[in-house]
Amino acid sequence: MATFIVLLGPPGAGKGTQADILAEKTGLAHISSGDLFRENLKRETDLGKVAKTYMDRGELVPDDVTIGMIRERLSQPDCQDGAILDGFPRTTAQAQALETMLAGFGGRVDVVPYITAPQDVLVGRIAGRWTCRAEGHIYHEKFNPPKKTGVCDIDGSVLFQREDDRAETVTRRIQVYAEQTAPLVEHYRGQGRLVEVDGSQPMEDVTAALLNSLKNAGR
Numbered sequence: 001m002a003t004f005i006v007l008l009g010p011p012g013a014g015k016g017t018q019a020d021i022l023a024e025k026t027g028l029a030h031i032s033s034g035d036l037f038r039e040n041l042k043r044e045t046d047l048g049k050v051a052k053t054y055m056d057r058g059e060l061v062p063d064d065v066t067i068g069m070i071r072e073r074l075s076q077p078d079c080q081d082g083a084i085l086d087g088f089p090r091t092t093a094q095a096q097a098l099e100t101m102l103a104g105f106g107g108r109v110d111v112v113p114y115i116t117a118p119q120d121v122l123v124g125r126i127a128g129r130w131t132c133r134a135e136g137h138i139y140h141e142k143f144n145p146p147k148k149t150g151v152c153d154i155d156g157s158v159l160f161q162r163e164d165d166r167a168e169t170v171t172r173r174i175q176v177y178a179e180q181t182a183p184l185v186e187h188y189r190g191q192g193r194l195v196e197v198d199g200s201q202p203m204e205d206v207t208a209a210l211l212n213s214l215k216n217a218g219r
Contacts, residue, residue, distance in 0.1 A: 001106060001107055002079075002080065002081055002082035002083075002105060002106060002107035003026075003028060003081065003082035003107070003110050003214075004082050004083055004085065004102055004107050004108065004109050004110055005022070005028070005082070005083070005084045005085065005109070005110060005111055005112070005113070005214070006085045006088075006089065006095075006098075006109050006111075006112045006188070007019050007022075007084055007085065007086050007112075007113055007115070008112060008113070008114040008115070008181065008184070008185065008188075009114065009115035009116070009199060010116070010117075010122055010173075010174050010177045010178065010181075011122065011126060011170065011173045011174055011177060012117070012121070012122030012123065012124075012125040012126045012170070012174070013115040013116065013117055013122060013199040014115060014125075014199055014203065014206065015086060015115055016032065016086060017203070018115065018203075018206060018207060018210055019032070019084050019086040021207050022084055022207070022210055022211070022214075023084055025207075025211065026084075026214070027081065028081060028082050028083055028084050029076075029078045029079045029082075029083040029084070030083070030084045030086060031070070031073055031074070031079075031083050031084065031085050031086065031088075032086045032087055033066070033069075033070070033085075033086065033087030033088040034087055036069050036070070036073055037051065037061075037066075037069070040069055047065055047068050047069050047072070050065050051065050051066075051069075063091075063093060063094055063097065066088065066094070067094070067097050067098075067101065070085075070088055070098070070101070071101055074101070074102075074105060075105075079105075082107060082110075085098075089184065090180065090181070090184065091180075091183070091184060092183050092184055092187045095109075095184060095187055095188070109188075109193060110193070110214075110217050111193055111195060111213055111214060111216075111217035112188040112193045112194045112195065113195050113196075113197050113209075113210050113213050114185060114188075114194055114195065114196050114197065115197045115199040115206065115210075116196055116197070116198065116199055117198070117199040117200040118200060119171070119174055121199075121200045122170070122174050123167055123170050123171055123174065124142070125140075125143075126165055126170045127165060127166065127167040127170050128140045128141035128142050128143070129161070129162070129165040130146075130150075130159040130160065130161055130165075131159065131160060131161070131162055131165075132152035132154070132155060132157045132158070132159050133157045133158050133159075133160055134152065134155045134157035135152075135154065135155055135157070137152050137153075137154050137155070139152075139153075139159060146159060193217075195213040195216075195217075197209045197210055197213065
């Protein structure tokens with residue numbers, strides 16, 4: 001039976017990085033809903049065109065469009081053995097739709113690792129990011145500082161901080177995520193599929209905990 005993992009975690013938890021590592025170690029496809037949207041918009045697929053009409057009006061893309069993109073992606077050959085879902089589902093309604101969809105693929109959500117960390121840790125990870133204006137190279141005040149403050153090592157352009165990377169913006173993003181995801185977390189907790197993982201640990205320890213959660217789920 002195919003293995004399907006729903007990976008949850010607030011901004012700064014390292015969810016995307018861990019999803020890539022898990023994909024490499026398990027051989028499962030990593031499906032990022034954000035990447036999926038960008039790909040459909042870029043390729044101007046039928047679903048991408050529909051999504052764009054809502055986005056151009058500043059409206060949320062309806063669930064059926066998002067679910068359609070996920071279904072199309074899961075039908076690809078590299079998802080035959082399952083997939084790691086990153087960024088979807090976001091709501092209980094989407095989770096229920098996903099269960100119905102996966103049943104059609106002969107599978108179900110096996111485990112839902114939820115990477116957590118204290119808010120100050122999450123804010124510190126994101127709010128220290130700086131980007132170069134020329135090519136978009138990323139630096140971090142603590143983890144990857146430039147050799148010369150405010151200047152890109154590679155092309156010498158000025159570094160700036162994106163609005164999304166400012167502490168006050170990051171704090172709000174984390175709060176919104178917590179509010180919006182709480183029902184989904186409880187949904188999976190009630191099913192006995194949620195496994196909380198301490199995301200403030202070193203990266204390799206988080207990976208080990210995630211792999212252990214799959215092992216305990218019998219995968």
